[in-house]
Structures are given as structure tokens and as C-alpha cells.
Amino acid sequence: MQENFSLKAYNTFGVNAKARYFTEVNSVEELIENLKLSNSQTLPLLFLGGGSNVLFTKDFEGLVIQLNLKGISEEMINENEVLVTANAGENWHEFVQFCLNKNYGGLENLSLIPGNVGTSPMQNIGAYGTEIKDVFVSCKVLNLETLEVEEFDLNKCRFGYRDSIFKQEGKGKYVILEVTFRLTRENHIIKTEYGAIKTELENLGIQNPTIQDVSKAVINIRQSKLPDPKIIGNAGSFFKNPTIPLAQFEDLKLKFENIQGYPNGDFVKVPAGWLIEQCGWKGKQIGNVASHQLQSLVIINATGNATGKEIFDFSTMIIDSVKEKFGIELEREVNMI
Ligand SMILES: Cc1cc2nc3c(=O)[nH]c(=O)nc-3n(C[C@H](O)[C@H](O)[C@H](O)COP(=O)(O)OP(=O)(O)OC[C@H]3O[C@@H](n4cnc5c(N)ncnc54)[C@H](O)[C@@H]3O)c2cc1C
Incomplete structure (x- = not known):
């Protein structure tokens, strides 16, 4: 266990917050040992995967446990399907590539999402028309009160848009x-309708795409649109796309005829990026923090020296201006610590 440990290399924003204590665990036994220790000292706890969905707004006065549990196993359940289980500390993108190398389908649209497998259920990670709930079977969790292992199936996880029981x-x-x-071994379901996948496949000269081709197209699109956290600190989309009542959307449409929306029953999902851009934030920098010039939904640590507090304050300014112009309250997707 290390004391006064810098978390700069452990969060993709590159914020130099400190943890009072930090440790990395490689097995469930080590995890339980550390939990018993922190319980005995009543230390606040924080689990960390890849640190790609957290903003440290201040130092963490407790124990940060980095979950480094590794291992992948497979069970063929019929001619067309396989169950693949990965431990929490497996890197998400490497896990997706592992499945694609075995020609297991279902995760290809989720290629190149940063972070670890164990965090994927937290916000039901999603991209390009797929969410993990589409292929999720179950997860094993440790109950922090009883220190017993429990199993959560699809229903129990209550997945929603960037949401689950764990949030x-x-x-x-x-x-x-x-x-x-649960992934496919043959008869893969190819999803190319979303975003620019079709156009990218055309650019690659591919007519009948395989799951590996879809993954390649998604990787290309993501690399062209999103800043690489290894180069410029960010946590992907900072805000969720808000869902508003249809009546409110229709009122807004009278005032802002270009407003975009995706109807879903009596509600409409509005792209947060569009709202933020309309408020003049795209590419705007204040101090060390900016909204990304290609994707206003992404807040970046523009100079590499931003504090979590500066990033948080910048996000509050965006929330306030969207609220003032459109009457819509943006919700942060990133976990504030
Ligand atoms: C460039 C970029 C692009 C992104 N694109 C997408 C995208 O397309 N779609 C999408 O959904 N997300 C996206 N994200 C967000 C992020 O990658 C995902 O939310 C990812 O699942 C976070 O994983 P992590 O391991 O880094 O989580 P962390 O940041 O380490 O943790 C996130 C939260 O989960 C908790 N936690 C971590 N591990 C566990 C565990 N095993 N058990 C319980 N709690 C845990 C942490 O305490 C924290 O509150 C993007 C991020 C970046 C930087």
C-alpha cells in the first residue's frame, strides 16, 4: 500500500490528484484482505479500472484500489453461441480484440472504448448502435457489506442509457x-446502420463486411473524431444526451428550427453535443480547460495542467449556458470523485 500517491497516470484526464492510500490487487483474496483493512480503519474506498470515466475534483482521502484481476474463459453452449467470461481487470479493447480473433461476434461495435471489462456494466457502455446489455449474461460482484460473492443477471442489473443499478x-x-x-460463433449480426460505419466501410472498399471489418471501421471513425487520452487528457463524452418530453421538444422546435432529436415514445433524445455547440462552446478554452474542437461533448485538459476543480467548473459553465438557452439541464456522464 502506498501513501500520498499521485493518480495522474491513473486517470485519463491526467489530473494530478493524490490518494491518501493506493494499492493494486491481483486476486479476489487480496481484494478482501484490503477491504477488511479499510473497514477496520473506516477509510473511504474507491475502485479504479482504467480511470477513463472519473474526474478527481480533489484529493481522495481514503484508499484507492486498482482492480488488476486478469483472466478470460470460454464455454461453448451450442453450435452458434459461446459464453465468454472476463475478469474485471482485463482491458476492454484488448478483450474485444481477443473475441474478434476467435471470430466471436457481438462486441465489434464497442471497439476502442477505453477502460476495463469490470467497469463495462457500470454505465452499460455503448457506441455505434450497441450496448453491452445486448450481449450481457451476468456478472459476479462482491457485496462490500457481507464480503460474499453474488451474481447479477440482466434483469437485476437494470441497464438503461449509460446507466445501471451500480450507478x-x-x-x-x-x-x-x-x-x-453471450457471443455468436457464426451467423453474426452485422450492425452498420449507425453513424458513419457504412461510409467508412465504403471508403475501405468493403461490400460484405465481417465483424472484424466493422471493428476496423469503428476504430477508424473513433480515431478520426475523438482525442486520444494518451495525448490529450479527456474522459470521452462528458455529458449524457438529455431526454426531454415531446411537448418541450416541439416548443423548442418553434424557436430553434434546426434542433435535432430522436423520438422515443413520448420523449425525445437530444444530442448534447449540438446543444453545447449552439451555446458557442465548441473549441472554446478557458485557462487549462477546453471543449474539443471536433467534438464539443468532450472536455479536454488542454494544457495538461488542469486541476479537477477547473474541469468541474468548466463543465458547470456549460450546464448553466445550455440551461439558460434551451431550458434543458445536462447531466454529467463522468463520475465525479
Ligand atoms: C476517449 C474516450 C472515449 C470513450 N468512449 C466511450 C463510449 O463510446 N461509450 C461509453 O459508454 N463510454 C465511453 N467512454 C467512457 C469510459 O471509457 C467507459 O465508461 C469505461 O467503461 C470506463 O472504464 P474504466 O475502467 O476506465 O472506469 P473507471 O474510470 O476506472 O471507473 C469508473 C467508475 O466505476 C467505478 N468502478 C471501476 N471499476 C469498478 C468495478 N470493477 N466494480 C465497481 N465499480 C467500479 C469507479 O469507482 C468509478 O466510479 C470513453 C472514454 C474516453 C476517455
């Missing part, structure tokens, strides 16, 4: 140890 009533109560997915 709601289960928040702070469980640590996810492993996740199981």
Missing part, C-alpha cells in the same frame, strides 16, 4: 469481479 441504488455497495457475455 443508482447499488452505488458503492458492490465491486464487479467478472462479466459474462
Whole structure:
């Protein structure tokens, strides 16, 4: 266990916050040992995967546990399907590539999302028309109160848009140890309707794409649109796309005829990036923090020296101006620590 440990290399924003204590665990036994220790000292706890969805707004006065649980296993369940289970500390993108190398389909649209497998259920990670709930079977979690292992199936996880029980009533109560997915071995379902996948496949000269081709197209699009956190600190989309009542959307349409929206029953999902751009934030920099010039939904540590507080304050300014112009309250997607 290390004391006064800098978390700069452990969060993709590159914020130089400190943890009072920091440790890395390589097995469930080590995890339980550390939990017992922190319970005996009543230390606040924080679990960290890849640090790609957190903003440290201040130093963390407790124990940060980095989950380094590794291992992948497979179980063929019929001619067309396989269950693949990965431990929490497996890197997400490497796991997706592992599955693609075996020609297991279902995760290809989620290529290149940063972070670890164990965090993927937290916000039901999603991209390019797929969410993990589409292929999720179950996850094993450690109940932090009882220190017993429990299993959560699809229903119990209550997945929603960038949401799950682990961000709601289960928040702070469980640590996810492993996740199981049901993937296809043949008869893959190819999803190319979303975003620019079709255009990218055309650019690559591909007419009948395989799951590996879809992954390649998604990687190309992501690399052209999103800043690489290894080069410029960020945590991907900072805000969720808000869902507003249809009546409110229709009122807004009278005032802002170009407003975009995706209807869903009596509600409409509005792209947060568009709202932010309309408020003049795209590419705007204040001090060390900026909204990315290609993607206003992404807040960046523009100079590499931003504090978490500066990034948080910048995000509050964006929330306030969107609220003032459109009457819509943006919600942060990134976890504030
Ligand atoms: C460039 C970029 C692009 C991105 N694109 C997308 C995208 O397309 N779609 C998308 O959904 N997300 C995206 N993200 C966000 C992020 O990659 C995902 O949310 C990812 O799942 C976070 O994983 P992590 O391991 O880095 O989580 P961390 O940041 O380490 O943790 C996130 C939260 O989960 C908790 N936590 C971590 N591990 C566990 C565990 N095992 N058990 C319980 N709690 C845990 C942490 O305490 C924290 O509150 C992007 C981020 C970046 C930087």
C-alpha cells in the first residue's frame, strides 16, 4: 500500500490528484484482505479500472484500489453461441480484440472504448448502435457489506442509457469481479446502420463486411473524431444526451428550427453535443480547460495542467449556458470523485 500517491497516470484526464492510500490487487483474496483493512480503519474506498470515466475534483482521502484481476474463459453452449467470461481487470479493447480473433461476434461495435471489462456494466457502455446489455449474461460482484460473492443477471442489473443499478441504488455497495457475455460463433449480426460505419466501410472498399471489418471501421471513425487520452487528457463524452418530453421538444422546435432529436415514445433524445455547440462552446478554452474542437461533448485538459476543480467548473459553465438557452439541464456522464 502506498501513501500520498499521485493518480495522474491513473486517470485519463491526467489530473494530478493524490490518494491518501493506493494499492493494486491481483486476486479476489487480496481484494478482501484490503477491504477488511479499510473497514477496520473506516477509510473511504474507491475502485479504479482504467480511470477513463472519473474526474478527481480533489484529493481522495481514503484508499484507492486498482482492480488488476486478469483472466478470460470460454464455454461453448451450442453450435452458434459461446459464453465468454472476463475478469474485471482485463482491458476492454484488448478483450474485444481477443473475441474478434476467435471470430466471436457481438462486441465489434464497442471497439476502442477505453477502460476495463469490470467497469463495462457500470454505465452499460455503448457506441455505434450497441450496448453491452445486448450481449450481457451476468456478472459476479462482491457485496462490500457481507464480503460474499453474488451474481447479477440482466434483469437485476437494470441497464438503461449509460446507466445501471451500480450507478443508482447499488452505488458503492458492490465491486464487479467478472462479466459474462453471450457471443455468436457464426451467423453474426452485422450492425452498420449507425453513424458513419457504412461510409467508412465504403471508403475501405468493403461490400460484405465481417465483424472484424466493422471493428476496423469503428476504430477508424473513433480515431478520426475523438482525442486520444494518451495525448490529450479527456474522459470521452462528458455529458449524457438529455431526454426531454415531446411537448418541450416541439416548443423548442418553434424557436430553434434546426434542433435535432430522436423520438422515443413520448420523449425525445437530444444530442448534447449540438446543444453545447449552439451555446458557442465548441473549441472554446478557458485557462487549462477546453471543449474539443471536433467534438464539443468532450472536455479536454488542454494544457495538461488542469486541476479537477477547473474541469468541474468548466463543465458547470456549460450546464448553466445550455440551461439558460434551451431550458434543458445536462447531466454529467463522468463520475465525479
Ligand atoms: C476517449 C474516450 C472515449 C470513450 N468512449 C466511450 C463510449 O463510446 N461509450 C461509453 O459508454 N463510454 C465511453 N467512454 C467512457 C469510459 O471509457 C467507459 O465508461 C469505461 O467503461 C470506463 O472504464 P474504466 O475502467 O476506465 O472506469 P473507471 O474510470 O476506472 O471507473 C469508473 C467508475 O466505476 C467505478 N468502478 C471501476 N471499476 C469498478 C468495478 N470493477 N466494480 C465497481 N465499480 C467500479 C469507479 O469507482 C468509478 O466510479 C470513453 C472514454 C474516453 C476517455
